[in-house]
Amino acid sequence: MYLLVKPDGGRYWRLDYRFAGKRRTLALGVYPITTLSSARTQRDEARRLLASDIDPNATKKARKRAARIARGTTFESIAREWMANQRHRLAHRYSALIRARLEADIFPQIGSRPIAEINAPELLDALRKVEKRGVIETARRLRQICGQVFRYAVASGRAKHDPSVDLRGALKSPGRPRGHNAMLLNDLPGFIRGLKTYDGDLRTRLALQLMILTFARTTELRAARWSEIENLDGNEALWRIPADRMKMRREHIVPLAPQSVAVLRELRGLPGSAAGPFLFPSPSR
Numbered sequence: 001m002y003l004l005v006k007p008d009g010g011r012y013w014r015l016d017y018r019f020a021g022k023r024r025t026l027a028l029g030v031y032p033i034t035t036l037s038s039a040r041t042q043r044d045e046a047r048r049l050l051a052s053d054i055d056p057n058a059t060k061k062a063r064k065r066a067a068r069i070a071r072g073t074t075f076e077s078i079a080r081e082w083m084a085n086q087r088h089r090l091a092h093r094y095s096a097l098i099r100a101r102l103e104a105d106i107f108p109q110i111g112s113r114p115i116a117e118i119n120a121p122e123l124l125d126a127l128r129k130v131e132k133r134g135v136i137e138t139a140r141r142l143r144q145i146c147g148q149v150f151r152y153a154v155a156s157g158r159a160k161h162d163p164s165v166d167l168r169g170a171l172k173s174p175g176r177p178r179g180h181n182a183m184l185l186n187d188l189p190g191f192i193r194g195l196k197t198y199d200g201d202l203r204t205r206l207a208l209q210l211m212i213l214t215f216a217r218t219t220e221l222r223a224a225r226w227s228e229i230e231n232l233d234g235n236e237a238l239w240r241i242p243a244d245r246m247k248m249r250r251e252h253i254v255p256l257a258p259q260s261v262a263v264l265r266e267l268r269g270l271p272g273s274a275a276g277p278f279l280f281p282s283p284s285r
Contacts, residue, residue: 001043003031013039015046019055026056073158075118075149076102076111082152089249098145105130105142115150116159120166127171136172143167188212206267207280213260220245220252224279229256229264237261 004012013028026046028039046056079102087095102111109126110118123146130139147164154162183191192212198205211221220241231237239254246252256264267273272281 001028001039013042015043015056017046017050017056019050019057024055024057026060073114073116073153074112075115076107078115078153078156078158079107079111079149082149085152091244091247091249094247101138101142102145105138106146115153118150118163120163123163124167124170127167131172139171143171201283202270203267203280206263209263210260210267213257213263214239214254216241216254217247222280225277226268226274226279227277229279232256232261232264232268237264 001013001015004014006012011031013031013034015026015028017024017026026042028034028042031039049056049059083095083099083102086098090098106126109129110122113122123143127139127143130142143164147162150159150162150164153159192209195205195208207221210216211218214221216224216239223245224239224241228240228242229237230240237256237260239256239260241252241254243249243251264279267279273279
């Protein structure tokens with residue numbers, strides 16, 4: 001073992017040895033980052049390997065390769081790979097939400113851990129931290145997202161088990177939100193009758209009617225365009241929502257019943273409706 005001093009002042013620990021009849025050199029580190037004591041420890045380990053007819057350089061390369069593979073199988077690396085594979089299927093807004101949730105609450109806790117070594121208690125501990133902030137529904141959704149990542153790792157041969165399955169029932173239940181104005185089924189007929197006498201903005205009434213008739217999400221309805229409505233004056237009218245506006249990135253076709261057609265025709269007849277692209281344009285900016 002010796003210290004190699006370069007013309008630029010760099011100093012490197014080296015060990016010369018013979019293996020399979022050839023002279024070879026093993027790099028032990030850079031001085032002073034690698035101390036003399038550390039270099040000697042590596043030298044002794046190399047001698048033990050040589051005594052067992054093992055090449056120290058081959059062992060060092062194998063360790064580096066294993067470390068590189070381990071870095072590629074962390075929860076974060078596989079989660080990002082999974083997200084990249086989902087981009088064609090999920091809406092951009094929803095993909096961004098998933099990424100933000102993982103980066104804020106999961107990656108700092110278990111992102112650097114090899115995914116195959118993460119167990120249910122470890123995942124539960126990360127989700128409990130989210131629960132303690134009072135966002136119980138977010139914790140529940142994170143468990144579902146993590147489950148998809150684990151199942152992807154299992155399918156690609158980098159994990160053997162999805163620990164999120166073992167957490168069913170372990171997280172707090174959101175229950176029914178207090179103060180939430182969800183409508184009960186028995187209240188719906190009275191609500192529909194009340195809409196007929198609603199004296200607010202007419203487009204608001206028509207939007208609520210159309211939502212009840214089509215079961216569309218609020219985001220789909222608020223951004224609806226006239227170009228998506230087909231055959232409104234014919235016998236088989238439909239609403240064709242493009243894939244880029246859908247959560248699952250698939251085109252969604254909504255057949256329009258006569259009641260829905262009547263709502264849309266009334267909406268079309270309002271002043272200014274034909275001038276803009278949206279069914280429900282904002283009255284302000």
